[in-house]
Amino acid sequence: MQAIIEYLKQNKARFVEDLCDYVRFPSVSAQPQHRSDLHACAAWLVKHCRQIGLNARLCPTQGHPIVVAKTPAPRKRAGRVPHFVVYGHYDVQPPEPIDLWISPPFEPRVKGRSLFGRGASDNKGQNLAHLKAVQAYLKTGTPLPCDITFVIEGEEEVGSSSLARFLRAHRNELNCDAVVISDTGMPTPKHPALTYALRGIAAFELTLRGPAHDLHSGIFGGTVDNPAMALSQMLGKLRDNNGRVAIPGFYDDVQRLSAYERKQFKRLPFDERDYRKFLGVPKLFGERGHTPIEQRSARPTLEINGLTSGYQGEGNKTIVPAWARAKITTRLVPNQNPAKIIKSVRQHLKKLCPPTVRMELKTGHGAKPYIVSPTSLQAQAALRALKSAFGCEPVLIREGGSIPIVNDFKKILRAESLMLGLALPDDNAHSPNEKFNLDNFAKGQLMSACLWQELSRC
Ligand code: BES
Ligand code: MN
Numbered sequence: 001m002q003a004i005i006e007y008l009k010q011n012k013a014r015f016v017e018d019l020c021d022y023v024r025f026p027s028v029s030a031q032p033q034h035r036s037d038l039h040a041c042a043a044w045l046v047k048h049c050r051q052i053g054l055n056a057r058l059c060p061t062q063g064h065p066i067v068v069a070k071t072p073a074p075r076k077r078a079g080r081v082p083h084f085v086v087y088g089h090y091d092v093q094p095p096e097p098i099d100l101w102i103s104p105p106f107e108p109r110v111k112g113r114s115l116f117g118r119g120a121s122d123n124k125g126q127n128l129a130h131l132k133a134v135q136a137y138l139k140t141g142t143p144l145p146c147d148i149t150f151v152i153e154g155e156e157e158v159g160s161s162s163l164a165r166f167l168r169a170h171r172n173e174l175n176c177d178a179v180v181i182s183d184t185g186m187p188t189p190k191h192p193a194l195t196y197a198l199r200g201i202a203a204f205e206l207t208l209r210g211p212a213h214d215l216h217s218g219i220f221g222g223t224v225d226n227p228a229m230a231l232s233q234m235l236g237k238l239r240d241n242n243g244r245v246a247i248p249g250f251y252d253d254v255q256r257l258s259a260y261e262r263k264q265f266k267r268l269p270f271d272e273r274d275y276r277k278f279l280g281v282p283k284l285f286g287e288r289g290h291t292p293i294e295q296r297s298a299r300p301t302l303e304i305n306g307l308t309s310g311y312q313g314e315g316n317k318t319i320v321p322a323w324a325r326a327k328i329t330t331r332l333v334p335n336q337n338p339a340k341i342i343k344s345v346r347q348h349l350k351k352l353c354p355p356t357v358r359m360e361l362k363t364g365h366g367a368k369p370y371i372v373s374p375t376s377l378q379a380q381a382a383l384r385a386l387k388s389a390f391g392c393e394p395v396l397i398r399e400g401g402s403i404p405i406v407n408d409f410k411k412i413l414r415a416e417s418l419m420l421g422l423a424l425p426d427d428n429a430h431s432p433n434e435k436f437n438l439d440n441f442a443k444g445q446l447m448s449a450c451l452w453q454e455l456s457r458c
Contacts, residue, residue: 001142001449001450001453003140003141003142004133004136004137004140004142004449005446005449006140007136007139007140008132008133008136008442008445008446008449011132012442015128015132015441015445016110016115016438016441018048018128018132019108019115019120019124019125019128019436019441020108020115020117021044022041022044022045022048022090022119022124022128023106023108023115023117023118023119023120023124023125024106024107024108024117025037025038025040025041025044025090025106026092026095026105026106026118027041027090027091027092027119027154028091028092028093028094028095028118029063029064029091029092029154029155029156029157029158030093030094030157030158031094035064038064038065038090038091038154039064039065041090041154042058042064042065042066042067042090042152042154043058045067045069045090045152046058046067046069048131049067049069049131049150052069052131052134052135052138052139053072053135053138053139054069054070054071054072054134054138054150055069055070055071055072056068056069056070056150057069059166061155061162061163061165061166062161062162063154063155063158063161063162064091064153064154064155064162065154066151066152066153066154066162066163066166067090067150067151067152067153068149068150068151068170069131069149069150069152070147070148070149070150071134071137071138071144071147071148071149072138073147074143074144081145081146081147081456082145082146082147082176082177082455082456082458083146083147083148083149083175083176083177084146084147084148084149084176084177084178084179084180084452084455085148085149085150085151085174085176085178085179085180085409085413085415086127086130086148086149086150086151086179086180086181087151087152087153087179087180087181087183087405087409087417088123088126088127088130088150088151088152088153088181088182088183089123089127089152089153089154089155089156089157089183090119090123090124090127090152090153090154091119091153091154091155091156091157091158092118092119092122092124092157093118093119093122093157093429093430095118095432097432098432100432100433101116101432101433102116102433103116105117105118105432105434106118108120110438111435113437113438113439114427114435114436114437114438115435115436115438115441116433116434116435117434117435118434119434120427120434120435120436121422121423121424121427121429121434121435121436121437122183122423122427122429122430122434123156123182123183124436125422125436125440125441125444126182126183126421126422126423126436126444127150127152127182127183128441129182129422129441129444129445129447129448130150130180130182130444130445130448131150132445132448133445133446133447133448133449133451133452134148134150134448136445136449137449137452144452145452145453145456145457146177146452146455146456148452149173149174149176151163151174153405156183156403156405159364159365159367159404160404160405160408163405163408164405164408164412167405167408167409167412167413168412171412171413174413175413176413176415177378177415177455177458178378178415178416178417178418178455179406179409179413179415179416179417179418180417180418180420180448180451180455181403181406181417181418181419181420182419182420182421182422182444182448183403183419183421184198184399184401184403184419184420184421184423185399185421185422185423185424185425185427186395186397186421186422186423186424186440187268187269187270187395187397187425188269188424188425189424189437189439189440190269190390190392191268191269191392191393191394191395192386192387192389192390192392192394192395192420192443192447193386193394193395193396193397193420193421194374194379194382194383194386194394194395194396194397194418194419194420195397195398195399195419195420195421196371196372196373196374196379196396196397196398196419197297197298197333197334197369197370197371197372197398197399198369198370198371198398198399198400198401198402198403198406198419199297199300199331199332199333199369199399199400199401199402200331200332200333200336200338200366200367200368200369200370200402200404201329201330201331201332201338201365201366201367201402201404202329202330202332202338202341202342202345202363202365202366203327203328203329203363203364203365203366204327204328204329204330204342204345204361204362204363204364205325205326205327205328205361205362205363205364206231206234206325206326206328206349206359206360206361207323207324207325207359207360207361207362208227208230208231208234208323208324208325208353208357208358208359208360209227209322209323209357209358209360210224210225210226210227210230210320210321210322210323210356210357210358211224211320211322212322213322214310214319214320214321214322215319215320215322216318216319216320217318217319217320218318220320221320224320224356225354225356225357226320226321227309227321227322227323227324227357228309228310228321228324230324230353230354230356230357231307231309231324231325231326233352233354234349234352234353235304235326237352238302239302242287242288242289243285243286243287243288244287244288245300245301245302245330247302247344247345247348248344248347248348249340249344250300250302250330250341250344251300253335253336253337253340254299254300254333254334254335254336255333255334255335257294257298261298262291262294264396265291265293265294265298266291267395268293268395268397270292270293272284272292275292278425278426287299287301296400297397297398297399297400298333298398299333300330300331300332300333300336301330301331302328302329302330303328303329303330303331304326304327304328305327305328305329306325306326306327307325307326307327308324308325308326309321309323309324309325310324329365330345331400331402332368332369333369334369334371335369336369337368338366338367338368339366342363342366345361346361349361365402365404366404367402367403367404367407368407370403370406370407370410370417371398372416372417372418373416374396376416377458378416378418378455378458379418381451381454381455381457381458382418382420382451382454382455383396384450384454385420385447385448385450385451385453385454385455386420386447388446388447388450389443389444389446389447389449389450390443390447399419399421403417403419406419418455420447420451422436422437422440422441422443422444423436423440424437424440
């Protein structure tokens with residue numbers, strides 16, 4: 001390991017430059033005008049992987065391309081060695097609102113100990129850390145104790161719709177002992193973490209249509225229903241006074257937290273006052289009877305993500321709008337099933353909808369929640385790698401975000417995911433001024449380098 005540690009140290013500045021090159025691509029998967037930028041970013045990755053010494057290829061899909069890069073097979077090797085897949089994504093969330101960025105989102109800049117730019121932590125910095133660890137093995141001639149295949153996709157932020165098919169078509173090539181993912185977080189720089197559960201998701205777009213077009217609210221108001229008002233009333237009924245989702249059956253399949261897990265959560269670093277201040281809210285909100293840590297990682301929620309109707313410009317416009325729309329997502333926990341939840345939500349909204357408007361309900365992303373044993377031999381190996389790279393005791397956490405493809409890794413490749421996140425809570429993922437802590441970038445490389453040793457011994 002000494003040669004690897006030395007190599008990573010020697011090349012620290014160069015690797016930050018590489019990350020800047022990576023972040024410069026505006027690979028926004030949700031926006032059609034960036035299609036060619038996604039392709040260019042994938043092509044850059046392939047080239048970069050080849051320079052590192054990997055066998056890399058660009059795999060076209062119906063959507064954005066997938067990059068596959070493998071460690072070369074050594075000349076002679078005794079017996080079977082384990083095979084691990086490293087999963088990551090090169091696509092990023094839209095950078096808007098741009099005016100809130102202190103430097104342009106695709107002009108990466110180092111300020112203090114962080115690199116600012118859209119995608120710096122979610123997920124370019126995190127997957128590049130793994131590539132740099134493997135680069136260190138290959139460039140120092142240190143034998144790898146395992147085979148590694150990188151699968152870096154361009155559609156994670158829009159639901160990974162091409163990757164599941166790709167996994168099915170390449171299940172032999174991708175057959176592996178585990179999938180390693182750094183696309184989650186850690187509570188503080190001194191608490192490296194292994195994430196053993198993610199929430200699932202079900203997304204909806206609810207539209208209410210009233211009059212054929214916007215109407216003068218003075219002439220017609222009072223005789224026709226107002227879709228914005230009807231929508232607000234419906235939405236208002238979706239939660240109760242205890243902060244619970246008020247949809248019949250919503251909690252039916254929710255697995256209650258064990259006393260043991262709740263006790264473990266209490267040991268995680270968390271200060272409610274700091275948290276409240278950091279979020280800038282006057283008071284925290286949440287399901288009664290649960291702590292914030294439980295609420296955001298192990299309890300289901302329903303959120304309005306967007307709300308649109310009527311006139312949005314300056315001043316007043318006296319109309320009854322023709323329509324109103326809400327974008328909604330529910331986050332799901334074991335053992336909730338997205339299909340079943342979609343059904344209950346649809347049924348309930350139908351019941352709440354007054355006969356004075358027409359209702360349309362579209363569904364979007366759907367992913368099951370994910371939970372994996374935090375005590376397996378592989379999990380223990382991951383914890384050892386975290387400990388030696390970060391120099392402090394790692395923690396086990398559940399997280400509220402979703403990575404839909406982990407369920408397909410399990411179903412199609414029959415492999416569990418080891419999630420070793422390097423993002424910090426204030427890295428501003430999906431927000432303006434996203435950043436990645438460069439100490440975590442360096443420690444992440446070291447963690448990855450250790451991980452292959454530890455995992456291959458299991
Ligand atoms: N990296 C996140 C997922 C994440 C973040 C997991 C923090 C755990 C902690 C990922 O890039 C993401 O944003 N996923 C989306 C999935 C959705 C678009 C289906 C999410 O969670 O909103
Ligand atoms: Mn994301």
